[in-house]
Amino acid sequence: MIRLISILAWVTCVLAVQDARAQDITLIAGARVFDGTGAPARVQDVLIDGDRIVAVGNRLDLPKGAAHVDGEGKTLIPGLHDLHTHLRSPAYDTPEDLGKAFAGYLLAGVTTVNDYSVSGEMIAPVRDLVRAPNGLWAPHLRHAVRMGVPGGHGTEYGWGSFFTMQATTARAAHVRMPLALAYDPDVIKVFVDGWRYGRDGDTNSMNEPTLSAIVTDAHKAGKPVVTHTVTLEGAKMAAAADVDALVHGIGDALVDSELIDLMRGSETAYVATLVAFEPQAQREFTSGEWAQLNPGERARERMVRAWKQSPIRPYDVRRWKIMRQNIARLKKAGIPIGIGSDAGVDGVYHGPAAVREIRWLSKLGFTPAEALVAATRTSAEIMHQADDRGTIAPGMRADLVLIDGRPDKRIEDLWKVSRVWVSGCAVPLDILRKLADSPTFTPMPTVRMTGPILTSARSNGRTDLDTLPFISTDRGTDHSTMIALDAARDGMTLLAARMGDSSRPYAQWNLPLTRGPINVADASDFAGIELRAKGRGNYRLVLESYAIDDGDWFAATFEPAADGELLRIPFSEFGSRNSEARLDLTQLRALRFELSGETGGTVSLELGDVRFYRP
Known part of the structure; x- marks a missing residue:
């Protein structure tokens, strides 16, 4: 697994972001203003206050405490x-x-x-x-x-x-x-x-x-x-x-x-x-x-x-x-x-x-100016947002780009981005360039796991973590199918799958550990996963993880215990097809219970009381 960005680098990035977002008033002076309406560009000043453009004109006064940006020789779009x-x-x-x-x-x-x-x-x-x-x-x-x-x-x-x-x-x-x-x-x-x-x-x-x-x-x-x-x-x-x-x-x-x-x-x-x-x-x-x-x-x-x-x-x-x-x-x-x-x-x-x-x-067939209008005002109109963004005028959202050139005359100049503002906030382009070029992955917010994942305490079809279980399958229009039914007995969930027509058909019932899943779950306090299961078939538990290719996610096969007794799967039993991959228990996203079988066949599994267990 590729190493995550260091804490020091991330703190530096966060501090820079805070500084950038703290600026409320900015005067962009003397730029060629291409306002997005199709009108010819004119040399003007643009004043931003908060997330809005408040004035466009000539020789605007610089408010006390405002940031000043010299736009001479550049084009603001x-x-x-x-x-x-x-x-x-x-x-x-x-x-x-x-x-x-x-x-x-x-x-x-x-x-x-x-x-x-x-x-x-x-x-x-x-x-x-x-x-x-x-x-x-x-x-x-x-x-x-x-x-x-x-x-x-x-x-x-x-x-x-x-x-x-x-x-x-x-x-x-x-x-x-x-x-x-x-x-x-x-x-x-x-x-x-x-x-x-x-x-x-x-x-x-x-x-x-x-x-x-x-x-x-x-x-x-x-x-x-x-x-x-x-x-x-x-x-x-x-x-x-x-x-x-x-x-x-x-x-x-x-x-x-x-x-x-x-x-x-x-x-x-x-x-x-x-x-x-x-x-x-x-x-x-x-x-x-x-x-x-x-x-x-x-x-x-x-x-x-x-x-x-x-x-x-x-x-x-x-x-x-x-x-x-x-x-x-x-x-x-x-x-x-x-x-x-x-x-x-x-x-x-x-x-x-x-x-x-x-x-x-x-x-x-578009002139450079017409192409810019398509990318700004017209695109905003298509999404019914032309009263908020897409043009440069007082009252509009201060989403602005300062270009070191004349893109309304020479479209290649669009690559010469000098400054960017989103809702009036100056974007730290140098920091984002380093982030984009880094071989490491962007850190995601972490949710520390407490143990329960899917127990009788859950309600509304969601897990104990307030996440929504979902089904995934093999690829293709003739893919496998699955239904998941909350059974009355023992609080178990019945998974019933019909295998599709692929060479290796499967269906998965997925328990997200965070909403989405988008953020990551930290299960490093635990030794493995405990569950009750009933069934006869081919079963795997796959650990969906951030910053690992899905084909390299760690997995372990398991056999249900007799009469649905508790089964423990230690993290030490999980392996990846990629010998260089490393299981990071602080970067988990979901548990994927996989049922597989012969093409066109059926497989079922009863599942319940899923939780992390401690050493």
Whole structure:
């Protein structure tokens, strides 16, 4: 396991963050102000008080005690947006690190992101992670609850309905939506299209009544709806259902007048995520973009270039051509086009990918100024936040980026980020650069374990730790399935699984040790895990851990004791497939009880009284 950042370095970072956030009033003087409306940039002063811009003009007075920033020769722009990210996916082969993902955006001048990588249970702890005193620096995070259909895209990764809620009818959607809205998401993301680009077999698609029901309930709650929509017919259905934005480009056919009319009528916007579909074998990086990548990202790019490159597949060539042509058609039609990258998928890096997306618009018919408007005011409008951010004017949120150049004239200058403010707070870019470049993982808040995990004292379907158990499985649309029933006898939970069609089918019942799980659990006071279990089958207990690749998590097989007697599994019995991995009992996240068996078979287990036991 990679060593965590030292306490000394972290304290230094925290103190710097405190100092930065203590500054309330700032005057940025003499910068070229590109206000995000599309108007030409003008040399002006901008005064920030708290989290708001309070004045924009010439020769503004410097209030007593205010910070003064010399903007001469630089351009001040509104903070950029990325309306399609997966923050918990690093985009290269390394475990999740939210601190590095957040840093990547701020270093690139991106101050607002939509995140599609969390379950509802994760939203509150991630918000706490950045809002708490001395919390992590981050852009404004707009979290989505995900909705899909069984066998559809978004459900095939084995994460379960815990992660992507599922409905196949309008009635089912109306049942699921109150559950989704209870988490107070900022947006609802719906996986509409099952087309897999001609590369893989298609998955199931959502029907229009189900999508319309989701949109109706979301809009009543004041939540925008965006869709994974990649086909022309799927886009027409989404626009007819009144979604707020399509957050992928259409890649199977050129847009037509019918779609344009539907999008105009419903005010549906378009976010193409071009950088997620750009053929990576052809990809080149400017010096400015390369400098923004962290060492792990650069290492991946060097490795990709060292491989013998195969010709780009015909379906990729066709899709890429169609996607670029569709940008031009939709721009000509006046459809709002925002910025989203799909960062987190392989090779689409957090922060730099948003700027790369802006650059692509400038190559496809947008002037640099128009591309900046798309990344600022238009993206804010798409998420119904244009009254709060996206432009530079009195009363607007002070999300600002000072650029050492003229990005409204030369888009490459966007890489020259000099200063960033989020809600009026000056971001410590030098510290975040060190964090992003560090080989160690960002420390997470720790919850010390007391012993009980799943006992008869729990209620409301949650654990003794007030966490929600969830099911995960092997990957694929034909993955294994499981149900968990609280049995009346002995306070046990009955787990019943049907194995899927993979070569190694399995299903897991997961007991998070922290909410989400996001934060980490410290079980270092204990010697192992104690439980009661009944059943006959193949069982493993997997220790989900922070800063370890999921394939390297420590695990131990176990056999239930006779008549459900107490069983103890010492931590010393847990092993990893990675001989270099080390089990750190202060970095646990969840206990995963895994049932496995033959393809198409069934396996069951009764489980209860799960707790850590002391030496």
